[in-house]
Amino acid sequence: MSDTHTTTDEQIAAARDAALRLANTDETTRDEALAAMADALRAHTDDVLAANETDVERAEALLERGEYSAALVDRLRLDAAKVDDIAAMVESVAALEDPLGRTVAARELDDGLELYEVTVPIGVVAAVFESRPDALVQIAALALESGNAVILKGGSEASESNRALYEWLREAAAAAGVPDGWIQLIEAHEDVDRVLERDDAVDLVMPRGSSAFVSYIQDATSIPVLGHTEGVCHVYVDADADLSMAADVAYDAKVQYPAVCNAVETLLVDDDVAGDLLPTLVDRYEAAGVTVRGDDRTRAVVDVDPATDADWDTEYGDLELSIRVVDDVYDAVTHVNRHGSKHTESILTEDAETAETFMTGVDAASVFHNASTRFADGYRYGLGAEVGISTGKVHARGPVGLEGLTTTKYYLEGDGHLVATYSGEDAASYTHRELSTTWTPGHRSSE
CATH class of the missing domain: 3.40.605.10 (Aldehyde Dehydrogenase; Chain A, domain 1)
Known part of the structure; x- marks a missing residue:
């Protein structure tokens, strides 16, 4: 070494x-x-x-x-x-x-x-x-x-x-x-x-x-x-969320293990439910030692420090969280796509159409419905483990x-076949027939 x-x-x-x-x-x-x-x-x-x-x-x-x-x-x-x-x-x-x-x-x-x-x-x-x-x-x-x-x-x-x-x-x-x-x-x-x-x-x-x-x-x-890369992950609580469940999921996503890349860094809350959700949830966060920051609309509901523009792009990796109140799911999607790291995002809602809007509209490797972002993990996905979470779109x-x-190779099994056979007036024709057999060395299909 x-x-x-x-x-x-x-x-x-x-x-x-x-x-x-x-x-x-x-x-x-x-x-x-x-x-x-x-x-x-x-x-x-x-x-x-x-x-x-x-x-x-x-x-x-x-x-x-x-x-x-x-x-x-x-x-x-x-x-x-x-x-x-x-x-x-x-x-x-x-x-x-x-x-x-x-x-x-x-x-x-x-x-x-x-x-x-x-x-x-x-x-x-x-x-x-x-x-x-x-x-x-x-x-x-x-x-x-x-x-x-x-x-x-x-x-x-x-x-x-x-x-x-x-x-x-x-x-x-x-x-x-x-x-x-x-x-x-x-x-x-x-x-x-x-x-x-x-x-x-x-x-x-x-x-x-x-x-x-x-x-x-x-x-x-x-x-x-x-x-x-880093995980700037979001949880969005929709107007049609089960607020008890939403509070539990949002808490788990931050507090269960804050030092990892799939922990939530920004909580987005629909304006219609901010007054009902945030006071109790923020108390719960602060009791767990979480430093909470918020935008102006959040601070109109709860007494927290102001969030800066830099907070929306920050992976804290610690007991810190920024909260923003949004107008609707489209506002949430816009925020996520502007500030997220394409890692993992989650929507909490009982409305299937709203969930679909968020899940198809957000650009991220993993998008969840009514589940903590902490599930984004190779072991939890049944992959045994992971070498990392790729936030790109090519290969993996x-x-x-x-x-x-892994990658792939093409194996061609022939019997003296010549390309010249497939040209000219008397050219043979390709069959291009799909097979259901698997490759083994020297294999010949009996189909």
Whole structure:
């Protein structure tokens, strides 16, 4: 894990070689490796927690000096229950259906000439992520199950935790027969810069962080980037909402875990129900330690600090919330599309038509009806885990799980077929008949 370019190039080369072998590793081997990784995490919980405590103590000292936020320290901290949850997440990935070798489409071009589109790994993926140590394990587990080699760069604030987790995962997977080199850990900024230069060997970069950080990565590389930016998420309480339910959902979306990207940052409330909803809900927020700000219409109903223009575009990642009173669902949609980060939005209403207007009108990866934004998560979606939540629209969108780490190949099975046969006066004709069969090497359809 040196910071020299030579060593980084060697790591990239090792990952590339491993990716080619891992693509041909059977599902049983990959699943057994994931089970071994989960066992290793549980067996070495004390070692992981000791490393994490070093990170947390350093982070708390920087928090006292105002260099770190409380939210960052919260995301960084592990305990025994969290390690067990991480191990369970690895096992849930192993339980998913194999994403590789799946026939997406099958078509007969002519008698004995059959075309198959089949899922395959992307190859070598590089992930640059923030302080949460569990992100390293999530990304590694999904990469392995999808047959990809992975280069990992975590935040310096989690360096000891990341090293410990990396070593135990690498050792367990190797013992289970996974090709050596499939997982690499880099630590220096110059290592990241070198990875971004290697479009000849790295197939996908996945940054997790602020919009500015993701933009920096995109500008610094010609490698495809699957961006996970901040979450400026909204909950809109419509005039036809069940206000008791709406209060519970809006509270959960902020307070249940405020440090994550799917927590709500702005609450939008229809003017018709603001007077009935806000006094009690704001009291509830403030009792939980939430700092509440509002626009003029909100402050006419409840005594809160004024919201600034910057608040509408801010991901707090903490117990802070801005409230705006809006005229109707169209006003809410306009606000969300102007200030949201295309992550997750939610409408609370009993009117199906209004829900449809919001859900189809809002530009976001996930849009919910009568549910907390905190459900936007790969594990909760049944994806096992996630490498991040993509707020873009190309290749993958929303929580990115196994399918987001695969691409497809076309396999053509023939029997000496020549293109020349299909030209000239006596040219043969293509049948272009859809098939229901799946591809296996040397396969010939009997349909």
